[in-house]
Every structure is written in C-alpha cells, then in structure tokens.
Amino acid sequence: MALTTSSALTVGFDLDMTLIDSRPGIHACYVALAERTGTYIDADLAVTRLGPPLAEELVNWFPAEAVDAMGDLYRSMYPTIAIVPTPAMPGAREAIAAVRAAGGRAIVVTAKHEPNAELHLEHLGIEPDAVIGDLWAEQKAGALREHGAGIYVGDHVGDVRGARTAGAVAVTVATGPCDAAELRSAGADVVLGDLTEFPAWLSDYCPARA
Structure with missing residues (x-):
C-alpha cells in the first residue's frame, strides 16, 4: 500500500482488544x-x-x-x-504518547457505543483527540478519512478492511480474536505482537513517510 502523502500525522486506534482488554x-x-x-x-x-x-x-x-x-x-x-473491571492493554498509553511525541493526533474509531467508549477512556486516563463510536469494519473508513488518518491500528480483520477502505496503513496487533496469520491474510500492512511494539514501529515509519 502506498503511504499517505498528507503532512499531518493522524493515527486511528480501535478500542476493544486494541487499547483496552474489554x-x-x-x-x-x-x-x-x-x-x-x-x-x-x-x-x-x-x-x-x-x-x-x-x-x-x-x-x-x-x-x-x-x-x-x-x-x-x-x-x-x-x-x-x-467500565471498572476493564484494564488498558499493555502499551496503550505509550502508543498514544508516541503519536503525540511525533507531533501527531490520536483518534479512536470503534464499533463500541460511543458514550461507553468515552467512559472507558476517561476511567483509564487515556485522552485521544477524538472518539468516534458505533462504526464497524468498512464503516470506519468515513471517520478515518474525515479526520485525515493515514494509519489505523486494530486487532480484527474488520479493522484491516476499514483501514484499507480509507486508504490508510493497516497496522494490526495480535491481541484480539484474530491471530497474526489471519491478519496478514486479510491484507494487514503491519502485524505487531501488541502495542508495546508500536512506538518503535512508528519511529521507523515517520522518517520513511517524510
């Protein structure tokens, strides 16, 4: 997939099993x-x-x-x-911080009911620049395009479809119901073990993107 040519870095994240262990x-x-x-x-x-x-x-x-x-x-x-029993996934806060450190914006695009998604993030002290809920798979593409997201990070083959429909780089983490092989077969551009690997990947990606 060709990398986005937009100068502004915006990264979208899925919520369930990507940022939070729901x-x-x-x-x-x-x-x-x-x-x-x-x-x-x-x-x-x-x-x-x-x-x-x-x-x-x-x-x-x-x-x-x-x-x-x-x-x-x-x-x-x-x-x-x-809300209370649900923890952040390992590396979730650091992934958001890495986007900010690179001068970018971090948004959450999720199938979860938007008010409940916001409650999770507030409870965990994770503060994205925008939260867009009630969107699944290809439906996520509209929100990703609207916010100029050139990268979308998720854990499901549906997230890959959403990223590819939006023309975004499909970065995946094998922390949800889909294993690494399924994610690759679905067309993921990048497959990480979990979000703890994301800051290093982003650090390598940003100079190549520039």
Whole structure:
C-alpha cells in the first residue's frame, strides 16, 4: 500500500482488544444480562469473538425481533458493570504518547457505543483527540478519512478492511480474536505482537513517510 502523502500525522486506534482488554467487563455484562432476562448466554464464548457490533453477538442468544431491545438494555447496564473491571492493554498509553511525541493526533474509531467508549477512556486516563463510536469494519473508513488518518491500528480483520477502505496503513496487533496469520491474510500492512511494539514501529515509519 502506498503511504499517505498528507503532512499531518493522524493515527486511528480501535478500542476493544486494541487499547483496552474489554473481556472482563463485557463478560460481566453478559452474565448480568443473562440473569436479568433469564436467557442463557455463554459469556465465555462471547468474549472470544469481540469486534463486530453488539447485535451480531446478541442474535446468537435472542430472537431477531428482540435484539434491538436487548442491545438497548445491555448498553444501559454497561456503564455500572463493565467500565471498572476493564484494564488498558499493555502499551496503550505509550502508543498514544508516541503519536503525540511525533507531533501527531490520536483518534479512536470503534464499533463500541460511543458514550461507553468515552467512559472507558476517561476511567483509564487515556485522552485521544477524538472518539468516534458505533462504526464497524468498512464503516470506519468515513471517520478515518474525515479526520485525515493515514494509519489505523486494530486487532480484527474488520479493522484491516476499514483501514484499507480509507486508504490508510493497516497496522494490526495480535491481541484480539484474530491471530497474526489471519491478519496478514486479510491484507494487514503491519502485524505487531501488541502495542508495546508500536512506538518503535512508528519511529521507523515517520522518517520513511517524510
């Protein structure tokens, strides 16, 4: 992929399993939703396939006609259940700091409900320049283009599709449900083990970009 020619460095980051390990909080929220509705949900299984929109998971446990209402209920329960148990991923703060140190802007573009995404970041003391939620896969491209992001960092093949649709460099971390081989097969330009490797990669990328 050709590197962006824009002079301003803007890096987009996915949230779940990229900047935050959302599994503990989401697991707790699914358990609470199951208790609240009397519906069986395999929370252990659900947290192995994070990334796609909530509705794509809920349809496995609820009738299609109930998914919207269950999604609203889940999102309303989420702030009091899922925020506190959710830690930052190793290297998350340092990755944002590396972008700033390079004179760039860091934004978050995520499929997560935007108010809940903002709560996670506030709780963890991570302060991106913008947070754009409720976008998945190719839908992320519009926000990335709007903010001039030449790099998008994610953990899922859907993130690769979003980056490539936006014409951004697709940087991936093998910390989510997709392993390194899947990410490469999906067309990732860069596959890192986790975000602790991102500052060194960015340090090498910036002179080449210039």
